Amino acid sequence: MAIHELQDTLKSNPPENEVMKKASFIGVLITSMFYVLCGCIGYAAFGNDAPGNFLTGFGFYEPFWLIDFSNACIVVHLVGAYQVFCQIFFAFVEKWCRKQWPNNGFIGKERAVSVPLYGKYYINSFRLVWRTMYVILMTVIAMIFPFFNDFMGLIGAASYWPLCVFFPIEMYIAQSRIPKFSFRWALLQILSWACLSVSIVAAVGSVQGLAADVKTYKPFKTQ
Template sequence: MGEEDDQQSPLLKSISSAGASQEPPKRTGTQWTALAHLIAAVIGAGVLSLAWSVAQLGWILGPVCMICFAGIAVVSTFLLCDCYRYPDPEYGTTRNRSFMEAVKLYLGEKQQRICGVFAQEVLYGTGIAYTITAAASVRAILRSNCYHRGGYNAPSQYGDSFHMLLFGVVEILLSQIPDFHSIGWLSVIAAAMSFSYAFIGSGLSFLKVIENGTVKGTITGVPARSNLEKLWLAFEALADVAFACPFTIIVLEIQDTLKSPPPENQTMKAASLKGIVITTFFYLCCGCFGYAAFGDSTPGNLLTGFESFEPYWLVDLANACIVLHLVGAYQIFSQPVFATAERWFAFRFPDSGFLNNYISFKIPLFRTFQLNPFRVVFRTTYVVSTTALAMSFPYFNSVLGVLGALNFWPLAAYFPVEMYLKQKKIRAWSREWICYRTYSCLCLLVTLVGLIGSLEELVGARLDEKIM
């Protein structure tokens, strides 16, 4: 199916007819650009918490959980890929350019509004998590340099607030990039950084295992003060793994960048399978080597455990790669929020000059830039709000756990399954129908236990801070 046969969704038709949007950019994406987007999005803040998660779950349950979550990511992604075109997954004339458009088409406006709460929350929450992680990585660089200059007993107290503000300033500038189609170069850089720090983190952990002369850890994981506390930590670990694996919320946005032919669902499935295999390999390396290296003292953020490790410049390089990656990954998860908000406002206020006018200006040695006043104000406010919340709740593992648990079932299971059942017109109580509904129920159970554990830890950390 060629580009000329594509039809726009009703919402985009309304926007276009009101003159509130320009022609959609030509789709030139390939399997490799899609793979870059996926790796940049998936190998993010979550990978740094996996060693801690394995430490809570133990040597058997930890790796098994990561493999199971990778399988869930494959199933969910493949279901969504077939929902991109309607009514036929390969040659349908209606394209769903986002997760939200697909939910509206298949399940109706009421379900779309419910989905919107989860979709925007996970994208917004990821921005908060990435701000926290970037600041922690900058702090780790400063502490590593301090240890190198003054010895391991040198005072090295560094706060995160300033670094969060600095990260926010950079994101305010990058958030003026118009749309998802314009950040391919940023995704390639972010993906390269992902590979770099995941490889360095795994390598450093492996070297530490050799230095220790033994593989640390046990089958049951880190001991706790009580069985109840152990249960909470195990639940939180599950939620952290859930945060690290699924990326369904941006699958259709990435798929909408792909050129056709071949059919987009075929290209996207191939890219997704490659991406999940690659990321799972790095997840297992980081999680298992990290636990083997640190045992019961495994840190929440793997690389912070190497602050006093030599060669210190390699640790600094890994943390610098994290910061550079998160600069790009923040935009990958924020652009869908920007696009949704801007389409909605343009639809509601088609004659507003504030929304639709552009201001051109020329920077010496660079091309002419066009800025939209509404885009500048809205996107700046968005970045400021994520930065402010990150400064208020700088608890790495608990924040990741809450985000992962809240969104795992609705976005990775419920909506993909329900849309696929509608797409394929699968008869109720058939064997296939029962299998998909069972899969959805199991994912719901993971969400419930993960949310309970993460909220308990987050509230407990906040109370302990106030008491201190």
């Protein structure tokens, strides 16, 4: 019997679902507290004049090591997150292209490349070229339209309610078989609608910020 088959017969202690539930709760709690505190304290202190970057928004760039460290953390965070979120789009395009041109060697053929200390690594030429060009194009667009804070606000507002609130709540209701129009069901729906309202307000604010940025827009210039 293979090792992985033996592993499948062993029960983990504690169970994976309990570990993931605890980890997700701690992660979401810390993230929510961090963003809420930054938003509330920043608005209470500076109102609408609160800068998008608290470290450099006031013209102070010292200590330099702190700015460099924060930028490095942003790079590490976005590089990993970018790869994860783009995989769905990458897979969709590559699957569509293979379906349209099934006999095209450039699209479908995997080529073996010998890598020292690793062995054979299979590379698809189309995947390599198309993903590289996509990242380059998106980088150039981001440089041309330097509305980072407002774009991130709009994307976050658009994705927050459906991904973080609506679908989890609906899955929990279906899994727990909560009766419709019951007290718990009503509370969950109120929470969902409240979060939807917050998302709509945040999206409106981001759109207003983008409209204001466009008035003073200059290509390849930071806002």
